[in-house]
Amino acid sequence: MRKLILFILLIFMPFGAFASDQPEVSRRLDLSPEAIERGKAAFMAHCMACHGLKYAGIQPAMDAATAQASFGVVPPDLSLMASARGKGTEGAIYIYRLLTTYYVDEKGQVKNLAFKEETQGDGTIAMPQPIASDDPQLQEKAMDIAAYLHRTADPYEVGRVRIGKYVIAYMVILTAFLFALNRITWKNVKKPKE
Numbered sequence: 001m002r003k004l005i006l007f008i009l010l011i012f013m014p015f016g017a018f019a020s021d022q023p024e025v026s027r028r029l030d031l032s033p034e035a036i037e038r039g040k041a042a043f044m045a046h047c048m049a050c051h052g053l054k055y056a057g058i059q060p061a062m063d064a065a066t067a068q069a070s071f072g073v074v075p076p077d078l079s080l081m082a083s084a085r086g087k088g089t090e091g092a093i094y095i096y097r098l099l100t101t102y103y104v105d106e107k108g109q110v111k112n113l114a115f116k117e118e119t120q121g122d123g124t125i126a127m128p129q130p131i132a133s134d135d136p137q138l139q140e141k142a143m144d145i146a147a148y149l150h151r152t153a154d155p156y157e158v159g160r161v162r163i164g165k166y167v168i169a170y171m172v173i174l175t176a177f178l179f180a181l182n183r184i185t186w187k188n189v190k191k192p193k194e
C-alpha cells in the first residue's frame with residue numbers, strides 16, 4: 001500500500017510544478033462569463049473599427065488599404081494575439097498593459113510603454129490610443145477586453161480544464177485498480193514455497 005501511495009504522489013509531482021507559475025497572473029485577469037461579455041462589447045466599441053477577429057467571424061470596419069494609408073501598417077487580426085504575446089494569461093496581461101500605458105514623451109510624441117518593451121524599440125506605435133486616458137473606465141475596459149481576447153485565442157480552454165480533471169481522476173482510479181489486480185494475480189505465484 002505504501003508503494004501505491006508513493007507511486008500516486010510521484011505521478012502528481014509534475015502537476016504541482018505546472019500549477020505554481022500560473023496563479024500570480026491569472027488572479028488579476030477576471031475570466032468570468034460576465035467579464036468576457038463586457039470585454040466583447042468594449043471590443044466592438046473601441047477596437048473593431050480597425051481590428052478584426054477572423055476566427056470569431058468579426059471583420060474590421062476599416063478595409064486594409066485605408067488602414068495602410070492612414071497608419072502606415074495594417075492593424076493585425078487579434079484572434080490569436082493573446083496567445084502570440086505570451087503563454088498562459090501573459091498575452092492578455094500584455095494587451096491590458098498596451099491599452100493602459102500610453103504616454104507623451106518629452107518631445108510631445110505619443111508613445112507606449114508596453115509596446116516599447118515588447119518591440120525593444122523607442123515606444124513609437126502606429127495605433128492611436130484606443131481608449132482615452134481620461135475615460136474613468138479605462139482600467140476595467142482594458143481588463144475585460146484582455147479577458148475577451150484571451151478567450152478568443154483559446155476558446156476551448158474551459159472545456160479542456162474541466163475534462164482534464166475527469167481524465168486525471170480516471171487515471172488515478174485505473175492505476176489503483178490495476179495495482180490491486182496485479183497484486184491479486186501474482187499473489188500465489190510469488191509466494192516462496194517452503
Ligand code: HEC
Nearest residue numbers: 046047049050071073075076081095118125126127130145
Ligand atoms: C484607429 C485604429 C485602431 C484602433 C481603434 C485600435 N487599434 Fe490596435 N492597432 C492599430 C494599428 C495600426 C496597430 C499596429 C501598431 C504597430 O505595429 O505599430 C495596432 C496594433 C495592435 C496590437 C498589436 C501590438 C503588438 O504587440 O504588436 C494589439 C494587441 C492591438 N492593436 C489591440 C487593440 C485593442 C485591444 C483595441 C481596442 C481597445 C485596438 N487595438 C484599437 C490600430 C488600431
